[in-house]
Amino acid sequence: MPDRMSFVTSPTDPIAEATRQWREHGWADAAAGMAAITSLMRAHQIALARVEAVLKPHGITFARYEVLMLLWFSSRGSLPMRVIGSRLQVHPTSVTNAVDRLESAGLVRREPHPSDRRTTLVEITDAGRDVAAVATKDLNDQVFTDPGLTPEDVAAVTSVLETYRRNAGDF
Amino acid sequence: MPDRMSFVTSPTDPIAEATRQWREHGWADAAAGMAAITSLMRAHQIALARVEAVLKPHGITFARYEVLMLLWFSSRGSLPMRVIGSRLQVHPTSVTNAVDRLESAGLVRREPHPSDRRTTLVEITDAGRDVAAVATKDLNDQVFTDPGLTPEDVAAVTSVLETYRRNAGDF
DNA sequence: CTAAGATAATTGGACATCCTACTATTTCGG
DNA sequence: CCGAAATAGTAGGATGTCCAATTATCTTAG
Numbered sequence: 001m002p003d004r005m006s007f008v009t010s011p012t013d014p015i016a017e018a019t020r021q022w023r024e025h026g027w028a029d030a031a032a033g034m035a036a037i038t039s040l041m042r043a044h045q046i047a048l049a050r051v052e053a054v055l056k057p058h059g060i061t062f063a064r065y066e067v068l069m070l071l072w073f074s075s076r077g078s079l080p081m082r083v084i085g086s087r088l089q090v091h092p093t094s095v096t097n098a099v100d101r102l103e104s105a106g107l108v109r110r111e112p113h114p115s116d117r118r119t120t121l122v123e124i125t126d127a128g129r130d131v132a133a134v135a136t137k138d139l140n141d142q143v144f145t146d147p148g149l150t151p152e153d154v155a156a157v158t159s160v161l162e163t164y165r166r167n168a169g170d171f
Numbered sequence: 172m173p174d175r176m177s178f179v180t181s182p183t184d185p186i187a188e189a190t191r192q193w194r195e196h197g198w199a200d201a202a203a204g205m206a207a208i209t210s211l212m213r214a215h216q217i218a219l220a221r222v223e224a225v226l227k228p229h230g231i232t233f234a235r236y237e238v239l240m241l242l243w244f245s246s247r248g249s250l251p252m253r254v255i256g257s258r259l260q261v262h263p264t265s266v267t268n269a270v271d272r273l274e275s276a277g278l279v280r281r282e283p284h285p286s287d288r289r290t291t292l293v294e295i296t297d298a299g300r301d302v303a304a305v306a307t308k309d310l311n312d313q314v315f316t317d318p319g320l321t322p323e324d325v326a327a328v329t330s331v332l333e334t335y336r337r338n339a340g341d342f
Numbered sequence: 343c344t345a346a347g348a349t350a351a352t353t354g355g356a357c358a359t360c361c362t363a364c365t366a367t368t369t370c371g372g
Numbered sequence: 373c374c375g376a377a378a379t380a381g382t383a384g385g386a387t388g389t390c391c392a393a394t395t396a397t398c399t400t401a402g
Contacts, residue, residue, distance in 0.1 A: 013333065013342040014258050021244050027307070033315035036325045037218050039332035041233070042260060044215035046339045047208050049360090062212070063388060073192050082350060087185050089213060091390055096352060098388085118350040118397045136198070144204035148338045149331065154207045157331045160324045161210035162184065167319050168217045171184040220390090234358060253380060262360055267382055269358085289367045289380040 015039055047147075054142045058135045059105060063090075065139075067098050068107060068132045071124035078123035080113065089170060107131055186210055218318075225313050229306045230276060234261075236310075238269050239278060239303045242295035249294035251284065260341060278302055 015038050022031035051062050060068070066088055071077060079087075085095040099122050102108040107128035113119035124132070147154060165171065186209050193202035222233050231239065237259055242248060250258075256266040270293050273279040278299035284290035295303070318325060336342065 013336070015329075015333070015336075018240070018244075027311050027315075030311035030315035032322065032325050032329065033318035034311070036318055036320070036329045036332075037222065037315065039329050039336070040211070040215050040218050042341060043332040043335050044211055045260065045359090046336065046341060047211050051208065052360090061387070069189070073189075080350080089216065090388090092351065093353085093391085094389055101387085113350095116350085116398070120351065140198050140201035140205075144198075144201035144208065147204035147207055149207070149335055151203060153331045153334060154203050156327060157335075158186075158203065158207045158210050160320065160328045161207075161214040162186070163324060164214050164320055164328075165184070165186075165210070165217065170213060170217060216389090223390090232357070251380080261358090263381065264361085264383085265359055271382095272357085284380095287368075287380085291381065 015042070050143055051139065054138050055135055058131055058138070060102075060107075060131065060135065063094070064098050064102050064107075065132075065135055067095070067102060067122075068124065068128055069136070071108065071122060072129060072132045076123075077129075078111065078121045080119045080121055082119065084122065102128070186213070221314055222310065225309050226306055229302055229309070231273075231278075231302065231306065234265070235269050235273050235278075236303075236306055238266070238273060238293075239295065239299055240307070242279065242293060243300060243303045247294075249282065249292045251290045251292055253290070255293065273299070 015035050018038065019031050019035045022028070022034055027034075048062060051065075055061060055065055067084055070084055070087055071079060081092065081095050081099065084099075085092050088095075099108060099110065102122075103110060105127075106125060108122050108124050111121045111123050113121050149157070186206050189209065190202050190206045193199070193205055198205075219233060222236075226232060226236055238255055241255055241258055242250060252263065252266050252270065255270075256263050259266075270279060270281065273293075274281060276298075277296060279293050279295050282292045282294050284292050320328070
């Protein structure tokens with residue numbers, strides 16, 4: 001009675017299935033790379049959803065959280081837009097977007113740069129520091145402390161992706 | 172003259188810097204998980220940009236490419252919208268969006284399901300098969316065959332992310 | 343010292359993703 | 373066998389990301 005029990009059988013991993021297809025079509029040399037990159041896409045989707053779910057009650061997204069933490073950790077509590085974009089490796093327009101929303105929520109404020117009038121400094125507010133602290137506590141407790149892998153696997157994936165990022169010129 | 176040579180010094184990895192901050196703030200237990208997940212976000216960004224750059228000349232995005240490949244590999248060349256969403260693990264509205272654009276480009280067509288009128292079948296066209304074939308060749312040549320990591324690292328990251336995905340109920 | 347080039351930020355447009363309805367079917371329990 | 377519940381797909385809205393173009397402001401070469 002295999003059908004009655006089908007709910008306990010593991011469906012095939014779509015990526016394993018794609019790998020099989022790649023080999024069958026004569027693309028064996030590319031199969032492993034395809035699997036790695038596709039895995040990255042899916043894993044990202046899963047991780048992002050988990051993180052966003054924790055942040056949602058605090059009224060921020062991961063993109064805005066990253067901006068907030070960057071400002072929180074900065075010595076003056078403020079950074080130029082440009083620096084934020086370069087640290088987070090996102091397009092200047094994404095920074096504008098994130099800062100717009102953070103500013104509307106009162107978590108940061110824009111200040112003119114004292115010596116370069118092209119530059120806008122983004123400064124974290126007290127409310128921003130509060131949100132950053134509470135959100136970080138929740139993220140640490142609910143996601144980062146147990147991200148869903150063994151500590152060995154966590155270290156392994158971080159290490160390999162560090163190599164990948166360095167090779168890509170990420171830092 | 173360290174300043175004159177600064178262009179050859181490696182700037183600090185923002186993730187390594189964040190890890191240091193996490194430990195300093197007493198969140199050592201969460202530091203590794205934070206680093207892993209943040210690495211995943213950055214690596215995803217890099218990989219997606221590379222893939223999209225290759226697909227752009229073919230007039231498709233990675234999201235649409237995945238739909239196209241799923242249909243190409245299917246025995247009948249067609250699948251219900253619902254199945255596409257469940258294989259790719261994306262929201263039904265994302266499938267609607269991708270299929271709308273693929274259909275506008277003539278790469279797929281919507282057909283009524285013969286027995287269930289709620290269901291829409293998406294069928295790949297000849298033009299769709301052509302685009303899938305050429306785009307795959309380019310992706311294999313320009314990205315997947317040499318994704319930017321050693322074969323060992325590629326295997327390692329794929330394996331760990333497979334565990335991650337399985338733990339998350341991805342398959 | 344001025345004009346050309348570089349840099350900082352923003353605006354507007356294109357896409358992808360999700361969520362919350364909402365409609366149309368199909369399935370199923372009393 | 374009929375009405376409630378489940379399922380399939382879509383429309384509208386929010387968010388994030390990128391690109392191209394624009395405005396303002398430095399910087400620098402001649």
